[in-house]
Amino acid sequence: xxxxxxxxxxxxxxxxxxxxxxxxxxxxxxxxxxxxxxxxxxxxxxxxxxxxxxxxxxxxxxxxxxxxxxxxxxxxxxxxxxxxxxxxxxxxxxxxxxxxxxxxxxxxxxxxxxxxxxxxxxxxxxxxxxxxxxxxxxxxxxxxxxxxxxxxxxxxxxxxxxxxxxxxxxxxxxxxxxxxxxxxxxxxxxxxxxxxxxxxxxxxxxxxxxxxxxxxxxxxxxxxxxxxxxxxxxxxxxxxxxxxxxxxxxxxxxxxxxxxxxxxxxxxxxxxxxxxxxxxxxxxxxxxxxxxxxxxxxxxxxxxxxxxxxxxxxxxxxxxxxxxxxxxxxxxxxxxxxxxxxxxxxxxxxxxxxxxxxxxxxxxxxxxxxxxxxxxxxxxxxxxxxxxxxxxxxxxxxxxxxxxxxxxxxxxxxxxxxxxxxxxxxxxxxxxxxxxxxxxxxxxxxxx
Ligand code: GAP
Numbered sequence: 001x002x003x004x005x006x007x008x009x010x011x012x013x014x015x016x017x018x019x020x021x022x023x024x025x026x027x028x029x030x031x032x033x034x035x036x037x038x039x040x041x042x043x044x045x046x047x048x049x050x051x052x053x054x055x056x057x058x059x060x061x062x063x064x065x066x067x068x069x070x071x072x073x074x075x076x077x078x079x080x081x082x083x084x085x086x087x088x089x090x091x092x093x094x095x096x097x098x099x100x101x102x103x104x105x106x107x108x109x110x111x112x113x114x115x116x117x118x119x120x121x122x123x124x125x126x127x128x129x130x131x132x133x134x135x136x137x138x139x140x141x142x143x144x145x146x147x148x149x150x151x152x153x154x155x156x157x158x159x160x161x162x163x164x165x166x167x168x169x170x171x172x173x174x175x176x177x178x179x180x181x182x183x184x185x186x187x188x189x190x191x192x193x194x195x196x197x198x199x200x201x202x203x204x205x206x207x208x209x210x211x212x213x214x215x216x217x218x219x220x221x222x223x224x225x226x227x228x229x230x231x232x233x234x235x236x237x238x239x240x241x242x243x244x245x246x247x248x249x250x251x252x253x254x255x256x257x258x259x260x261x262x263x264x265x266x267x268x269x270x271x272x273x274x275x276x277x278x279x280x281x282x283x284x285x286x287x288x289x290x291x292x293x294x295x296x297x298x299x300x301x302x303x304x305x306x307x308x309x310x311x312x313x314x315x316x317x318x319x320x321x322x323x324x325x326x327x328x329x330x331x332x333x334x335x336x337x338x339x340x341x342x343x344x345x346x347x348x349x350x351x352x353x354x355x356x357x358x359x360x361x362x363x364x365x366x367x368x369x370x371x372x373x374x375x376x377x378x379x380x381x382x383x384x385x386x387x388x389x390x391x392x393x394x395x396x397x398x399x400x401x402x403x404x405x406x407x408x409x410x411x412x413x414x415x416x417x418x419x420x421x422x423x424x425x426x427x428x429x430x431x432x433x434x435x436x437x438x439x440x441x442x443x444x445x446x447x448x
Contacts, residue, residue, distance in 0.1 A: 009269040017279075018269075018331050019198055021343065025400050027051065027327070028199060031123045040195030040203030042320075047400055050353035050381060052206070052323055053165055056185050058350060059317070061207045062233055067418060070181040071174045072211065075162030077187055078143070078153050081364075083161050086292035087285065091140055092256040093157055097193050100127040108193045137190045139203070155189035160314065161362070164285040168298055171213075178299065178310050179222065181212035185319065199271050199320045206319035213303075213310035219280055222313045227278045230315050234264060234275070237322070238348050239329055243267040247274075257284045264317075265324040275325055276317035283309040289407055306385050324380040330401060331387030346424055349444050354402040355380040356440055359393050361409040369408040372418070372433065376406075380440060404440060 009015065026045030029036035044052055059249060060302045084090050097111035103120035109132035117125035139155040156162075163182045164169075168404045170182050185208040195201050214222045227246065234244055249261040259282045263274040286297040286309050298309040330346040348368040349355065356376055360369035363386050383402065385393050390407065396403050407419040412433070421428045431439050 004407065008271075010267055011269050013331065013333050015269045017333075019329060021331070021399065022048070022327065024199075027400075032039055034088040040192055040201070042199050042202060044272050047353040048323075051326070051347075051351060052319060053443065054208055054321060054351045054353070055326070056206075056208065058237075059233070059319075060183075060185065062236075063181075063208070063210055063315075066345065067181075069176070069179065070183050070212075071170055071176060072182040073161075073163060073168060073170060073182050074186065075184060076276075077156055078141070079156060079162055079296075082292055083165060083289075084157075085311065086288040087161050087164075088256045088288065089154075089157055090136070093138060094136045095193055096132040098129040098132050100129055102128045111194065114194065114196070121322040123272075130142075135191075135193060137192065139189045144393040146447060156187075158188055158209070158316070159184050159186045159207045159262075160209045160316070161285070162210050164289050165210070165293070165298075167213070168295070177302070179212065179214045179218065181210050183208070183210040183334060185209075186419050187396070197268070197273075198274065199324050200227050200268065200270075202320060203322075206318055207316055209314065209316045211285075212313045212315075214313060216283075216308060219282075219311050219313065223260065223278065223280050226313050226315050227258050227264075230264060230276055230278060230317070232408050234322075237326060237329075237351070238346075240268060243329060247272075247273065255279070257281050266321075266328075267342050268325070273321075275321045276315065279316070281312040281314050283311050285312060286310060311413055342395060342398055344423065347401035347403075349403040352401040352403055353381065353405075354383045354397070354400060355444060356404045356406060357393070357397045357402050358383075358406050358408065359390060360386050360405060361390060365386075365410070365412070368413060372406065372408060372436065376437065376440070379437060380444070394421065404434060404443070408415040 025047060027048040028044055031041035031043045032038045060320055062102050064070050097106055098109045100107055100118055103118050106114045115127060119125040119127060124255060138157050141153055141155060142151045144151045163184060167182070185206065187204060188207050190206050192203050195203055212222060212226060217397050231244065231246065240368045243266055245265050247263045247265055250264065254261055258279045260280040262278050264276040264278070265272045266275045290297045298307055300307050303354055326347060327345065332346060334342045334344065344362050358369055358373040358376065360366055366386050369386070370384060373382050376382040394405055403423050405421045407421065409419065412418050416433050417430050418433060420431050
């Protein structure tokens with residue numbers, strides 16, 4: 001982010017500070033870093049992978065497990081290439097692109113305000129743009145030994161197409177009736193012209209998508225239902241009203257498959273940006289796959305005997321974008337009464353990578369403290385740290401969002417109690433050793 005951007009940021013800290021925390025503490029860092037990185041690709045380190053897994057588990061819990069009208073799927077990333085002809089991606093999935101003749105950089109023609117000044121032109125800082133042309137965002141690969149056109153395949157640009165091609169199989173196997181949904185979490189790939197804003201626009205990312213199949217008479221009802229459900233999910237993550245909004249798409253910005261769409265947007269340091277899309281895809285996908293595969297994907301209502309192609313309401317959330325929104329939303333730099341700065345991530349405890357840190361006051365107390373850590377590890381993501389002064393150890397946990405620290409001190413051996421410190425209020429409770437699990441369970445279960 002440039003200085004000009006950070007000057008406009010609604011947050012009292014710089015995006016660079018959060019990026020630096022993510023790198024330093026092993027949340028997220030550039031992929032292939034030792035080779036100078038690769039633009040648009042990121043690696044999630046030990047804490048990042050826990051954060052992301054917790055977020056995905058929470059989505060799966062709310063969208064799949066808690067409902068009897070949604071089934072899960074984990075399909076292959078590479079599908080039959082005809083899938084992408086049927087879906088319209090070969091023909092339509094492109095962004096307008098321009099080149100600067102002077103500095104040779106590429107930009108999205110619809111985002112030229114992000115282009116900045118041209119470093120290569122004398123006497124002017126303006127770029128010398130070519131005419132805009134379409135650039136297909138799908139990443140290609142080859143299947144099998146020959147690299148001829150017959151073997152071309154695509155890395156999926158959205159996870160949902162297999163949900164449509166597997167629709168009949170999943171419906172029959174699960175004995176579901178309309179209305180019902182199929183959900184999946186997985187990697188998607190887009191050859192973005194201009195990846196930027198840390199992980200926000202990447203070339204490899206994860207989506208959590210739900211395709212909900214309905215009768216044509218109920219499209220408004222289900223669109224409204226899922227738009228509300230999905231906002232509730234983001235509110236549960238702690239995104240307050242001032243940082244969350246819904247923006248309906250105008251007719252000219254609708255994707256090729258959508259009849260109506262609304263973005264759920266989060267207020268990032270670089271402005272309001274989409275984290276989730278809710279789309280009315282109509283019968284576009286099932287109709288097109290019926291046409292291209294020759295397999296009829298319409299259904300018969302058992303009661304009315306009506307034959308129809310179900311319509312689809314889709315919810316599609318970016319896991320990486322939501323993880324970034326969670327980091328932005330929870331990052332805080334506090335000045336304490338003693339003048340010291342405390343950096344903390346106020347992550348919802350259920351999403352925090354580490355739930356509890358066990359900290360013996362002295363290395364001499366390592367044995368009983370390690371025993372406690374071993375017990376806690378069976379139930380909670382637990383971190384053990386015996387080095388450095390206790391204040392510094394608390395700060396290290398605050399910085400990565402650990403909601404509870406358990407301190408084993410010199411009295412613990414005689415009174416059988418430990419001190420549990422809470423991250424946000426920094427309050428401390430003295431709790432019997434045998435009550436630690438229950439104490440944490442009570443506070444970690446409510447959470448979100
Ligand atoms: N199946 C519908 C679909 O893919 P989309 O609005 O293109 O819709 C859905 O993408 C979500 O996927 C977005 O709201 C965003 O969170 C995430 N996403 C899309 N492109 C992304 C990118 N280049 N980097 C990171 N996340 C991305």
